[in-house]
Amino acid sequence: MKLKKLSSMVLVAAIALTGVACGKSGDETQAPAAKSAGFKQYADIVLGEDFTDLEAEISFFNNRTDLDSEDYGGTTWKEYIEEFNKMYPNIKVNVITDTNYAEDAKTHLQSGDYETVMLIPAIDKADLSSYFESYGTLDVMNQQINYADHWEYKGEVYGVPSTATCQGIVYNKRVFEEAGVTEIPTTPDAFIEALQKIKDHDSSIIPLYTNYAAGWTMGCWDDYTGISATGDEAFTNNTLLHSTDPFKDYGDGTHPYAVYKILYDAVAKGLTEEDYSTTDWEGCKGMINRGEIGCMVLGSWAYPQMEAAGENAADIGYMPFPITVDGKQYALAGPDYCYGVNKNAPEDEKQAGMVFVKWMTEKSGFAYNEDGLPIVAGSTETKLQFDTVTLLQETPAVAGEEDLLNQLNAESELNYRAGGDRRIQLIIEHAAMGDMTLDEIVAEWNAAWTAAQDACGAERN
Amino acid sequence: MKWHKTRKGQQAIVIVCFVTVPLLLLMLFTYIPFGQMVQYSFFKMNYLTPPDKREFVGFKNYIDVFTRDDCFKALKLSAYYCVGALFQLALALFLATILSFKVKGGNVFKGMMFFPYLISGIAIGFIFKFFYTRGFVFDSILQMIGFDLENLPYWLKDQRVNNWSLVATSVWRYFGQNMVLFIGAIMSVDAELYEAASLDGANKLQQFRHIILPSIKTIVTLNVILSITGSLSAFEPPYVITGGGNGTGTYFVIMNEIAHVTQKVGLASAMAVVLLIIIFVCTILQKAFFKYVFRDADSTDESYSAKKARKSRMRLGRKESGR
Structure with missing residues (x-):
């Protein structure tokens, strides 16, 4: 083994040397010219x-x-x-x-x-x-x-x-239509109303499947609290870091609170599965395909998997997250x-x-x-019904604050968009038991966030 | 005469040579990492913090362990597992006693009851996840024998029962192993003792109380200590089945969360050290407890023997066979 390695290294070195020698012996200015003649870029x-x-x-x-x-x-x-x-x-x-x-x-x-x-x-x-x-x-x-x-x-x-994905909700079109939901809901209230309609129409259908047990599917909810809920490209990497009480109720159905409120209300009103502790990630794909589940909050990468999980691919659809900011809907889009x-x-x-x-x-x-979303510039070829939605990409953190989100996450233990699955699971638990309101839950988070901002020296505005 | 050529010298050389390797391995893989962990517990750091940027915080992590409400609340859950462990040992001892006498199909039963121990903890987790799912295996069986689904709790969701559900999986997994250990110990009891005892008119219960139990007290002590320690560090059932959700997060699960999700490595190390100390204390207390209990049993035995010559003969027989 060792000998082989050594000999191959010698070989590589020899080849490299000859390469260098060739480059040196030839006319140096001609090398790039020759390349542009034969080689064509994208x-x-x-x-x-x-x-x-x-x-x-x-x-x-x-x-x-x-x-x-x-x-x-x-x-x-x-x-x-x-x-x-x-x-x-x-x-x-x-x-x-x-x-x-x-x-x-x-x-x-x-x-x-x-x-x-x-x-x-x-x-x-x-x-x-x-x-x-x-x-x-x-x-x-x-x-x-x-x-x-x-x-x-x-x-x-x-x-x-290769393709690009965005953040929305994967749903069963047939279930929504049969329940009399003809327009795709664009606000939290309309969304909860739609779920209620599904439940009233056929109580054996689970309007919103939480995938509580899988864990990571819970952390996904955080992904909607930035661009989808605020339309602010800099929310996660900048705005959030310097906000006072970012999780508070803004009262207009936007911001992270609105996202968590949808989950809390859906669970509290019994619009999710009966027993969240035994949800099954692999099983849910077939269930939504067969129309036993109304919708699930997952990125568009999950859309083809739900289509492929059974015979009713045509029933599966993908809709924007039901939050409207100043009359417009936004979604986070990014390349795969x-x-x-x-x-x-x-x-x-x-x-x-x-x-x-x-x-x-x-x-x-x-x-x-x-x-996926189109990659070719100017193309509109996509199956996602996102025509009315403004697709945005997140802006990176400003220079010098690249690690601040991680530090705040560790300090506050909220793990926002960093595996904070337990935190979202707790929303479901408290909603199901009714022992804490969402306002009490977010008050705790805000307190932890503020303490972390103080500890990490992040300015608040 | 040179020292290394003497018998003593040779002996010493051989011993040193043989001991060095295991000691080195022990140091390298156990004590040095442990020392490092203790060192980490005094720092504020995550996994990727370079050594020069770690912040020394003294005993702050330890104070946090005792003042945070999630750490010690999690330790309370160990009480469930302790109760489970005691039940598990009682069950194992009971079955072991039955199975060490001639029972039809005894080996089949032994095999079946030992089998769960051979399955990996992760697989057991998945088995029981489905077992407890609403309307699945457990509920169907209970319905078959006349329970109404309406009256049954959600085994993993209802916080009044979900910890017991998890404890039950742990009992199911380990009681077979305890049982096999007990059977092994019981086998070593001289069969003549039972004969002598039954000639003297002792019933099975008396035989168990006065022959079997004293003979296997070492193994009982060992099993109890291992089970209690194990229940303090319960991890697999809650981690796999519920992911520590719904009020089932044991100390280990919380520690894992703090170390790997939140990346507070210092705090997690401090938690580990605290748990180690707790386990030490528990073990020492148990040792003392058993010393007390068994000494008592021996002394009553002696007082019996003073009164009854037969009993004393029996005890002698046992001691001889024990040696």
């Missing part, structure tokens, strides 16, 4: 015209093991690749999937021997350029795709999103995993990889098929 590639005779074998590493399976409800990897090969018959794509993607992808990167195209795992932006080929400058890429700045570093774009092209691959493979990424984005319909 924006310059015209699909179906350029490189149609390119011969290469590339590998594509991703997390969607379900698309490997023949009985996947939607389009499988095999079908995507067959379609791709109609346009590019000589580029062979080997798809590799992994259930433990987030961890394994990083291992692949560290080993130096990684796939031609892969979904960029959580790495530091500063390391992007050593692993991945740039698709082009931010200005150019902004014309091509949405969310170009997600994996941007020093003006270069290294990631193209992004494609990155291996910088250290041979030139023709790199080119083939880039062609493949552009094809996946523009021709494959992947984002549409997976119920």
Whole structure:
């Protein structure tokens, strides 16, 4: 083993040396010129015209093991690749999937021997350029795709999103219609009323399934308290940190309080499952598909899973969170995993990889098929009924406060948007037992938050 | 003569050589990490805080453990598990006594009752999650024997019963193991003693009280101490079945939450140290208690023997077989 390692290292060193020697011996100014002649970046590639005779074998590493399976409800990897090969018959794509993607992808990167195209795992932006080929400058890429700045570093774009998700509520259209809910509710009161209608219509249907027992599904509720509840892009990373009593009742059906109030009221009025302590995450998918559940508060990533869980895919719908701020609805939208092209691959493979990424984005319909938001700039192709909703992305923390949210979370133990599952579970428990009102609960949180702000030196305004 | 060539010298060298390895492992994997944990408990830090940025806070973490209402409230839940442990031992001892005499299909029963101990705690958690779900296994069985679903509680939701539900899973899992240990101990009792006792007209209960129980007192003591300690650090049932929700968060579950979600590593370490001290104290108290109880039993035995020659002969027989 050791000998092998050593010999391979020597080999790598030798290759690197010869590479350097070649670069030195050649005319240095010509190297980039030669590259621009043969190699085309993302924006310059015209699909179906350029490189149609390119011969290469590339590998594509991703997390969607379900698309490997023949009985996947939607389009499988095999079908995507067959379609791709109609346009590019000589580029062979080997798809590799992994259930433990987030961890394994990083291992692949560290080993130096990684796939031609892969979904960029959580790495530091500063390391992007050593692993991945740039698709082009931010200005150019902004014309091509949405969310170009997600994996941007020093003006270069290294990631193209595979799809994008947003925050709303997955629901069963048929259940809502049969109960006489014809308009999608846009305020907390209307939403609770709709749930009540479902319950009155057929008491065997669970209007809102909480998924209490799974835990992480509870923490998801926090995700709606920022953009959905306030329309403020900076809420989580800035506004919240400096607000006095951010969880208080604003009295107008907005802000975090309104989100938690929906949950509290739904439980207190018996509009959720009878026994929250034994909810079943895997089971709930089939239940909503069969119409035994009215709706669940989950990100749009859950939408295709609910569709695929049974025969009634057409019944499943996705609606915005029922909060209206000054007459407008907002939702948090963000890219899912992004494609990155291996910088250290041979030139023709790199080119083939880039062609493949552009094809996946523009021709494959992947984002549409997976119920995502459009990636191609200017496209409106999506199954999500979010036309009336303003989609926003969160702004990062201001310089010097990158860690402040984490510190406040640890100090206050509220763990806001950081695994605070227990806190949301307690809302359900107190609502079910009726021993604490929501105002009493949030008063405790506000006190903890204020104490944490004082302890961490966060200014309040 | 050189010392290392003498018998004594050789002996010493061999001993040192053999002892070094396990001691090193023990130091490396037990005492050094433990020392580190004790050290952490005096700092305010999370997992990723670099060593130079950790803030020394003295005994603040320990004061917090005693003043926060969630830490010690959680320890109260251990009372449920202690009661469960005692019930579990009684049940195990009862069944072990029956099964160590000739019973039809005894080995099958032993196997069946020991079986739960072999299943992983996580799997047991999932089994019981469904077992207790409204209208599932447990409710159906109770309905079959005439209970009305309306009158049955929600086993995991109702805070009056949910801790007992969890304790029951723990009893179900461990009583088989206790039982097997007891059977092993009872097997080592000389069978002639029972014969002699029954000739003397002792009934089964008397045999148990005067022959079996004194013979296996060491193993009983051990089991009680282990069970009580175990119930102070109950973790798996609440963690897997309820996730510590609904008032079932034991000390360990709360500690886990504080360490891994909130990332107050210092506070969690302090909680661990406090628990360790509590366990020490409990163990010492139990030791003292058993010393007292069994000494008493022995002395009454002796006073009986003074009165009745037969009993004294029996005791002698037991002592001989014990040695």
